Amino acid sequence: xxxxxxxxxxxxxxxxxxxxxxxxxxxxxxxxxxxxxxxxxxxxxxxxxxxxxxxxxxxxxxxxxxxxxxxxxxxxxxxxxxxxxxxxxxxxxxxxxxxxxxxxxxxxxxxxxxxxxxxxxxxxxxxxxxxxxxxxxxxxxxxxxxxx
Numbered sequence: 001x002x003x004x005x006x007x008x009x010x011x012x013x014x015x016x017x018x019x020x021x022x023x024x025x026x027x028x029x030x031x032x033x034x035x036x037x038x039x040x041x042x043x044x045x046x047x048x049x050x051x052x053x054x055x056x057x058x059x060x061x062x063x064x065x066x067x068x069x070x071x072x073x074x075x076x077x078x079x080x081x082x083x084x085x086x087x088x089x090x091x092x093x094x095x096x097x098x099x100x101x102x103x104x105x106x107x108x109x110x111x112x113x114x115x116x117x118x119x120x121x122x123x124x125x126x127x128x129x130x131x132x133x134x135x136x137x138x139x140x141x142x143x144x145x146x147x148x
Contacts, residue, residue, distance in 0.1 A: 087107075
């Protein structure tokens with residue numbers, strides 16, 4: 001269960017971190033529900049009840065995480081995507097919760113008139129390391145939006 005919470009925390013943080021949504025708590029709840037439903041369905045013998053229970057737990061966790069999402073971490077991810085050379089990791093430690101991150105951006109590429117970068121983010125949450133691979137595109141204002 002601790003592993004699930006850590007994974008949900010990292011996924012919610014990364015997906016919601018750069019999206020610029022008006023209500024991060026609602027976005028976190030939605031993402032948490034989807035993640036929880038998928039994990040519940042995959043790990044339970046009864047797929048329907050597992051998905052329902054997972055969605056409920058995920059929504060609660062996602063809401064709490066989205067509500068408390070740290071601006072510092074979002075700034076570090078954006079800084080990594082904007083300034084780091086391809087393949088060169090950037091590491092930081094959240095001063096409030098102690099979570100350690102290392103983000104490594106990929107080579108920028110263009111598609112549909114947007115600049116994209118893949119990014120791999122490693123998080124050390126309570127001694128458990130989690131890896132997430134994502135893709136982001138750059139807005140004209142210089143901010144990055146995660147799309148997967």
